[in-house]
Amino acid sequence: MxxxxxxxxxxxxxxxxxxxxxxxxxxxxxxxxxxxxxxxxxxxxxxxxxxxxxxxxxxxxxxxxxxxxxxxxxxxxxxxxxxxxxxxxxxxxxxxxxxxxxxxxxxxxxxxxxxxxxxxxGQASLTAMLKELARVSPVDPVAGNPGSLMGQMVASDFGNAMDTGFVEPGGSSKPANAGLVGLEYGQYSSGDYKQNVTRLPLGWNWGFANGYIFKLDVPLSYASTEGAKTGAFSVGGSLLIPVVRNWYLTPALRIGATGSEDLAAAAMMYSGSLTSRYAFEAAGLVWGITNMVGIYRTQSLKAGDYDIDYDLSNTTFRNGVDVGGKLPGNYGWRAWIIDTRFTGDELYSNNYQEYGVAGNMRVDVGGVILDKATLGLTFIHGQHDVHGVKLNFGYKF
The missing domain is CATH 3.40.20 (Severin)
Known part of the structure; x- marks a missing residue:
């Protein structure tokens, strides 16, 4: 009563x-x-x-x-x-x-x-509550939405493979080294909540003989969720391995962390993934097929007064198709559709889809076609009425 x-x-x-x-x-x-x-x-x-x-x-x-x-x-x-x-x-x-x-x-x-x-x-009871929050909260900073740490780590691993064009394996030329700096702004919503995420992708590429490329990237991010503040970062390494003409495999390892006193959440996360990408020309356009499988797991994070463990383990499948063409001069365009799905521990949004378009300035460096500068726009729609839009700019130097 x-x-x-x-x-x-x-x-x-x-x-x-x-x-x-x-x-x-x-x-x-x-x-x-x-x-x-x-x-x-x-x-x-x-x-x-x-x-x-x-x-x-x-x-x-x-x-x-x-x-x-x-x-x-x-x-x-x-x-x-x-x-x-x-x-x-x-x-x-x-x-x-x-x-x-x-x-x-x-x-x-x-x-x-x-x-x-x-x-x-709270130890075990607190972990059970945090794990449940990843399932029921539309704005959990660790997992369950595109702006979370897990969502950002998945996107970074996939993007490192998808953003490389044609590779000539077995050639005598060595792909050029390159640095990457970018700026991305994303706005996501689910139900009554809005989340604004600003990311600063930083990366370096080292080219080796026979077309191999090692990539190191360190994306930093800051999110504001209805005024609640969250910081996150990750460090990832991936190796592009040419298999046959225009087809390569990219294994990657990554570790990241996020924390928010406002949201009473924090976690470390590590991952391993393998991505396949095949690019080809047809009808005067460049087409690409990218498929990734990755394992993403949290571990306890001790920082200041906090000692928190989400105990999440998820396998992620991310698959995309992209197409691009030439514009006058050294410019081009690109459009894509990407589907992301999570299995394992239940999350608020277990799948979402992205639809994007970008304009770029392209150069051929040592057998690798690089998007020297890119300006892109992506729309996101996912389970449980998750919506989002991202505007990003990237520059290789």
């Missing part, structure tokens, strides 16, 4: 919570007074479970009041409760069977213990 009263009271109070809030707290004090507040920082929401925080919502609250709260954590429902005349904080995630009690000498101490639990002291 008490849970029904809480649910009804919280529904009545929802008017004060904005649709784009990542975190929500709906509280009922002494079974009679209710209030709601939305947040875009996990720690701001947890701080509201302190005495001062609850008093700011309901002025008649005291440290002896009974208070039941429904929490909305980036898409995951949870409950928190103080019982009358008790300092203990009870936290539950019914869908996962998680039930924790934080028994401090005061309610402020109990709230601080809960905060430390979220930073890593």
């Amino acid at each position: 008490k849970k029904a009263v809480v649910a009804l009271a919280c529904a009545a109070a929802m008017g004060s919570v904005q649709a784009g809030d990542l975190f929500e707290l709906d509280v009922l004090v002494n079974s009679s007074q209710q209030a709601s507040r939305g947040f875009n920082s996990a720690m701001d929401m947890i701080d509201t479970l302190s005495d001062d925080g609850l008093r700011s919502l309901v002025s008649t609250y005291t440290d002896q009041s009974a208070a039941q709260a429904s929490l909305f954590i980036r898409g995951l429902p949870a409950e928190a409760e103080y019982r009358a005349n008790s300092p203990a904080l009870y936290f539950r995630v019914p869908s996962l069977g998680i039930s924790q009690t934080f028994a401090g000498a005061t309610r402020d101490e109990s709230e601080e213990m809960f905060k430390n639990w979220l930073k890593g002291e």
Whole structure:
């Protein structure tokens, strides 16, 4: 009966919570007074479970009041409760069977213990909650959407193979060394949430005899999700291996990390992938077929007060077809369709598709056709109404 009263009271109070809030707290004090507040920082929401925080919502609250709260954590429902005349904080995630009690000498101490639990002291229970967030949250920074760390690492591995054109294996010429600098801006949305991601791709190519090319890339990114800030980076190495004319295989290894205090999330991730690309000419156009399979896994990340483990393991299949042609001078165009699918641990969006077009300035360097400068636009559509658009610029020197 008490849970029904809480649910009804919280529904009545929802008017004060904005649709784009990542975190929500709906509280009922002494079974009679209710209030709601939305947040875009996990720690701001947890701080509201302190005495001062609850008093700011309901002025008649005291440290002896009974208070039941429904929490909305980036898409995951949870409950928190103080019982009358008790300092203990009870936290539950019914869908996962998680039930924790934080028994401090005061309610402020109990709230601080809960905060430390979220930073890593929760161990197995916290990992279960984070894993569930990757499944139910449209804006998880680690996995489940194109702007996440996993989504960006997949795109980088695939792009390193797809962005190389014709290779002459067994030739005497050595592909030229080249550096890459770029700038990419992406805006993604799902439901009521919007995410803006700015990436700075940095890379270096070293050419070897017989057409082999080693690529090292270090993409950096910054994301703003409804005001919540996230940083991420990865380091990847790949080796382009010519097989026959215009067909090559690219094995790659990568390690990356992301963290966001606002979203109470952090992870390290490592991956191994193998990509096949075949390019050919037909009807006066250059066509390419690129197929990748990769394994992406998280491991625990210890940074400052945080010790977090998502325990995700996913196999990714990314397949694309592209076509390009010449424009006057040394310029050209390119268009593509790419399909990305994840298997393994369930994610919020297990598949999405990309449709893009780009203009470029092309040069032939040692048997390799390079896009010297590229300006591209990509549209993304995926499972669970995931939408996105990316604008990118790249320059090789």
